[in-house]
Amino acid sequence: MLPIRDHNPSQRTPYITLILIALNVAIFLAGLVLFQDQRALSQLYYNYALLPVRLSNGENYTALVTSIFLHGGIMHLAGNMLFLWIFGDNLEDEMGHIPFLIFYLACGIAASFAQYVTDPGSTIPTVGASGAIAGVMGGYLLLFPKARVDIFIFFIVFFRILPIPAWIMLGLWFALQLFNGLSVDTSMGGVAYWAHAGGFVIGFALTLPLWFKLGGTLFWRQTHGHPPHPEATYARSSVPIVRR
Secondary structure, three states: OEEEEEOOOOOOOOHHHHHHHHHHHHHHHHOHHHHHOHHHHHHHHHHHOEOHHHHHOOOOOOHHHHHHHOOOOHHHHHHHHHHHHHHHHHHHHHHOHHHHHHHHHHHHHHHHHHHHHHOOOOOOOEOOOHHHHHHHHHHHHHHOOOOEEEEEEEEOOEEEEEEEEHHHHHHHHHHHHHHHHHHOOOOOOOOOHHHHHHHHHHHHHHHHHHHHHHOOHHHHHHHOOOOOOOOOOOOOOOOOOOOO
16 A cells, blocks of 8 residues: 555645755765665764664764664665655744754654654664655644545456545654564564654644644644645546546
């Protein structure tokens, strides 16, 4: 279940969202050559990735921030940037450019710390923007629970694009992070589920003051749970449908 777009693009240019995407891509491309040199890659992760054991030893606190700008592969980067593009623009529109940047970094730091406390002695490096982006998703859920999001569903030979309310897609995503965090052993590496869950909760909480300022449930009634922008008109697919 992969989100590909929402139906209410922001009215203003989301400069911070675009800059964050560009920065993540530039850092990944700059370090791409290191993937061919295991020693150099290990040194990069040692210096800039979140290594819980180093944090426990009182070292490298800057990794709480630098780790959210590193990615372990092209698909890792592409997936994170897709989620940031879909959910970041509307949140930046409501928060303002600089407050959104502060919010994003705060969510990233909180997500990194949430991953750290689950295993403070771990020697496995944690990288990726997904914790910060999870915070963006938590804020999006609070402000725009009924926004329509197109998701791509692929199951063996069945695939389809379906528009569903944001609260269903984001709620299922968050539930999956909790379930996997409790049931999957990541001691040998894998997905940082607790960073995702922690970032999501922090993002939701940090957006509460803005939600109250906008009117709380009155804001929902005025906007019907959607971003307060006209819906985009998307062209129908030109792929022919073969009926039974």
